[in-house]
Amino acid sequence: MMQLYATVNSFQNPRTSIRMTLRSTMDSNHRTQNRRELNVGDKTIESSVLGLYAMNGGGGPNSYAQNSSYQRGVVDVAKPILEEEIATKLDLKRLSANNTKPFQIADFGCSTGHNSFPAMQIITEAVERKFQAEGLTSQIPDFHVLFNDQVMNDFNTLFQSLPTQRNYHAAGVPGPFHGRLLPKASLDFAYSSCALNWLSEVPKAVTDSTSPAWNKGKVHYTGARQEVFEAYSNHYANDIESFIEARAEELVNGGLMALLVPAVPAFKNVETSYTTPTEMDLIGSCLTDMAKKGLFSKEKVDSFNFPLYFTIPEELKAIIQRSHSFTIERMEILNNPGKRTLPTADARATYLRAVFEGLLINHFGSEVMDELFNRYTKKLAASQSFLDPDNEKSIIIFVLLKRKS
Numbered sequence: 357m358m359q360l361y362a363t364v365n366s367f368q369n370p371r372t373s374i375r376m377t378l379r380s381t382m383d384s385n386h387r388t389q390n391r392r393e394l395n396v397g398d399k400t401i402e403s404s405v406l407g408l409y410a411m412n413g414g415g416g417p418n419s420y421a422q423n424s425s426y427q428r429g430v431v432d433v434a435k436p437i438l439e440e441e442i443a444t445k446l447d448l449k450r451l452s453a454n455n456t457k458p459f460q461i462a463d464f465g466c467s468t469g470h471n472s473f474p475a476m477q478i479i480t481e482a483v484e485r486k487f488q489a490e491g492l493t494s495q496i497p498d499f500h501v502l503f504n505d506q507v508m509n510d511f512n513t514l515f516q517s518l519p520t521q522r523n524y525h526a527a528g529v530p531g532p533f534h535g536r537l538l539p540k541a542s543l544d545f546a547y548s549s550c551a552l553n554w555l556s557e558v559p560k561a562v563t564d565s566t567s568p569a570w571n572k573g574k575v576h577y578t579g580a581r582q583e584v585f586e587a588y589s590n591h592y593a594n595d596i597e598s599f600i601e602a603r604a605e606e607l608v609n610g611g612l613m614a615l616l617v618p619a620v621p622a623f624k625n626v627e628t629s630y631t632t633p634t635e636m637d638l639i640g641s642c643l644t645d646m647a648k649k650g651l652f653s654k655e656k657v658d659s660f661n662f663p664l665y666f667t668i669p670e671e672l673k674a675i676i677q678r679s680h681s682f683t684i685e686r687m688e689i690l691n692n693p694g695k696r697t698l699p700t701a702d703a704r705a706t707y708l709r710a711v712f713e714g715l716l717i718n719h720f721g722s723e724v725m726d727e728l729f730n731r732y733t734k735k736l737a738a739s740q741s742f743l744d745p746d747n748e749k750s751i752i753i754f755v756l757l758k759r760k761s
């Protein structure tokens with residue numbers, strides 16, 4: 357297929373002007389200034405314009421692009437499954453694509469694209485093979501890939517890194533994926549990897565000192581009181597429902613949605629194993645140590661919580677089944693080979709730094725980041741069990757959904 361060129365939108369560097377604006381407004385009652393109403397069709401959706409989270413941009417030593425081999429492992433393990441599912445489940449007759457319309461694919465939560473590009477290549481090539489297998493080679497459509505992430509994402513790096521050899525047109529779609537982002541019935545294939553563990557925001561009750569779910573002294577729900585856990589799990593269920601409802605509007609009838617969702621096998625860990633939430637607790641213990649040393653106040657730690665939630669397969673299935681817009685075509689647990697790519701304390705620490713630094717800077721300031729991650733590296737190195745990938749029990753749930761007619 358001939359080489360196609362991208363439609364590139366330009367964005368500001370997220371580490372400079374946007375982040376500074378955000379920091380000066382987010383912790384005050386001006387928060388509403390960052391919100392606006394998006395009129396999408398006949399629905400009015402209030403949406404956070406900036407969003408709170410983005411991975412480290414650029415291509416430097418702490419960038420997401422240089423430190424996401426863990427997430428790349430997810431694409432690798434999903435490849436044969438995606439290929440098989442597209443070959444068997446994609447219903448070409450019911451898609452919007454025809455001789456005049458492109459086949460539209462969206463990646464929700466693409467970051468700077470490093471892992472998104474191979475995934476989009478896998479999907480477009482599998483769709484091409486499907487057309488060929490059905491004797492429709494002359495009808496293979498143009499592909500249009502929509503790269504979605506938060507407004508603060510470094511889209512410049514994404515567009516600068518687009519593979520020169522690709523078989524799709526590219527465009528950016530900035531904004532939070534828990535709401536509508538695309539026109540009704542415009543999407544043929546939705547994809548999201550390692551992004552649906554991010555909540556739309558920290559559940560309000562966990563930072564409210566008058567609430568029974570106030571998470572004083574902790575930064576996440578692992579090991580916290582049941583009320584804290586419930587605030588997170590309720591928020592997660594609402595967020596996933598919103599995501600599914602939005603995609604149900606955007607997908608054509610018969611359209612497919614492949615989700616790769618970071619999760620845990622069970623909510624309680626056995627002592628010899630750990631998961632990504634356990635590592636967030638370890639960052640929390642470093643923050644507490646730093647507060648004790650006077651680098652910032654204890655209240656600063658009390659008011660910080662990670663807006664992430666790691667579901668279990670049964671819970672995710674129950675949430676999806678509450679939506680009547682999709683059938684579950686396939687659901688299984690994948691063992692991420694990417695966890696074997698972080699053998700040293702330094703590598704593990706930088707992998708989490710690339711993901712969480714923006715969030716932590718917003719709350720604690722950039723001055724303390726080196727010290728925080730030095731402490732974190734030392735704690736990891738001191739506990740050999742953290743460095744043994746066999747002890748890492750996080751899982752990835754693969755779900756393939758089909759839009760009902």
Ligand SMILES: C[S@@+](CC[C@H](N)C(=O)[O-])C[C@H]1O[C@@H](n2cnc3c(N)ncnc32)[C@H](O)[C@@H]1O
Pocket residue numbers: 409410411424427428464465466467468470471472504505506509531532533534548549550551554555556711
């Ligand atoms: C760990 S990265 C995964 C990136 C990429 N999919 C991969 O596998 O390497 C999670 C991405 O989801 C994005 N994200 C989180 N919440 C989001 C939201 N509500 N709307 C859009 N993107 C979001 C983050 O900004 C981040 O880029």
